[in-house]
Amino acid sequence: MKMVDIKRIAKRVGCKPGRLKKADLIKKIQEAEGNFPCFQTAGDSCNQENCSWRDDCLSS
Secondary structure, eight states, X not given: OOHHHHHHHHHHTTOOOTTOOHHXXXXXXXXXXXXXXXXTTSTTOXXXXXXXXXXXXXXX
């Protein structure tokens, strides 16, 4: 997903994107969505089934 799209999502959930890196901004969005802020830290194992970033996270 492009950074422009991620910033749009961040604004929608009430996060200010500022100058954060992609992974850091996604972690803030994860928190706002009620998920654990773990983007790209779980390796290939993730128990956050309802996270909207799960597929992107596990595919990278």
